[in-house]
Amino acid sequence: MKKTLLAVMLAACATTAFAEPTAVLKVKGVLTNSACTPELSNSGVVDYGTIHLSELSDSAVNQLGQKTIDLTITCDAETKVSWNLVDDRVDSRAGVTVANGSATNGSISDANQTYGVGKTADDVAIGNYSLFVKVSNVVADGKSADTIYMLGNNNVWSATADGITEGQNNRDITVAASGSLEPVGFTTATFPLVTSLAIQDTKTLAITDDTDLNGQVTISLRYL
DSSP: OHHHHHHHHHHHHHHHHHOOOOOOOOOOOOOOOOOEEEEEGGGGOOOOOOOOGGGSOSSSOEEEEEEEEEEEEEEEEEEOEEEEEEETTGGGBOOOOBTTOSTTOOOBOOGGGOEEOOBOTTOOBOEEEEEEEOGGGOEETTEEOEEEEEETTOOOEEEOSSOBOOTTTTEEEEEEOTTOOSBOOEEEEEEEEEEEEEEOOHHHHOOOSOOOOOOOEEEEEEEO
């Protein structure tokens, strides 16, 4: 027992005697020639066509349904890359709830998860829409892939079933191998995106002339 105690004491003394009062900071990174390009189908336009006010409710939020558009990211070499977006019409967000606004058919109302579609001539916000990933149909290099996301820059990736996006560059989205939470490199990945649109009741809108919907988001890439 004494021998064991002595060994521990010696180890402790040795550690204390030779501890260095220093800390090491390392700078890391990767220089690469890889480049990736995002592209949207239909020239990036989601068209809800002509909406007749006479067919809309004058007292309740009007749910105008879903439209689909594909986001394809193409890289000239296998690259780990995510994407995020910013709402360019955030000041016109009406704050109405969007039905069937996610891949799990949930209702969406959070300010960060809905996007504006412009204002009337009298400065009334027309409505807003959600934008989500149809996670069951995401493909990377010809194979089905899981969709994962990271909030802010915390470097913690999580799985997503609802495919929700967020504006203000707050949610990065990319792909992982099935069952994994680790981003994988790819040369081509396609994310089917779905918009779900809701607009205010016609009494609130008080529109007398033709009024265009004017939603717009900017999608950016982040190399991982």
